Amino acid sequence: MSSYAHLLPASWESTVTAWLQEDCPSFDWGGYVVGDKPSTASLWCKSEGVLAGVPFVDAVFKQLNCEVAWFFEEGHMITAAENIDDVPKGSVKVHVATVSGPARNLLLGERVALNTLARCSGIATASRAMLSAARDAGYNGIVAGTRKTTPGFRLVEKYGMIVGGVDAHRYDLSSMVMLKDNHVWSTGSIMCAVQTARRVAGFSLRIDVEVRSYDEAVEAVRAGADVVMLDNMDGEKLVKCARDLRENYGKDHRFLIESSGGITLKTLSDGHVDNVIDIVSTSAIHQSTQHVDFSLKIDH
Helix, strand or coil: CCCHHHHCCCCCHHHHHHHHHHHCCCCCHHHHHHCCCEEEEEEEECCCEECCCHHHHHHHHHCCCCEEEECCCCCCEECHHHCCCCCCCCCCCEEEEEEEEEHHHHHHHHHHHHHHHHHHHHHHHHHHHHHHHHHHCCCCCEEECCCCCCCCCHHHHHHHHHHHCCECCCCCCCCCEEECHHHHHHHCCHHHHHHHHHHHHCCCCCEEEEECCHHHHHHHHHHCCCEEEEECCCHHHHHHHHHHHHHHHCCCCCCEEEEECCCCCCCCCCCCCCCCCCEEECCCCCCCCCCCCEEEEECC
């Protein structure tokens, strides 16, 4: 059976090496204090959330000659129902893994692993919540993230979206042609921008065009856009535009309709999730997302 880790490229572990080098670029003063005696540490989850980022944590400790034994599969929703017995009511403390290895190495990997796990799990949790809200609102289409990710940390954040169950959207500028307002203004028209892109992108790349009105959407469809993104529209305007586009041009042109801009858990059901729309994309699942709280404690 495939795991999410099988998505990761061959080169990704070098990123983990860079993280460790950044966190300890010279002397390890704390490591001198504790030495390298064989030890174990308990990884605790202290807030509810989806467990995501397991391969990154494994790689951190593998590079430090430590081993991680997980008690939950990646993608599992950790809840207070799984608490250890002596936790106060309303609190969360769930033992999710045990890490073993030299004491110094456990602490060398501690913060790098926790930061990565907390961020990735937070994005997975927000993604799952957004997808659940969309389904509860009767929306059957695609819920996706965006490219508004943290430089140098995109792999982890996109990975978290996938574990959370949403579409990661395009990974980078090379993954899909997205023509936004600046592209259109720079070339003079939507038609010109699409035609210019198509000449070099070929058949294997979709072209997604951002539009702000029905007339611009029509121009994008006629130009041959594969996806028409209705940007910052909501409510009746969004739904009417999407339905008119589908009714008037759906028979003669093949295209997807995407809604984007200002979509959050609070605004999701406010006209953004009509099933005439194929894709709802949002950065709310990975920007300003609350982390899931984890801690690592040496057993004693």
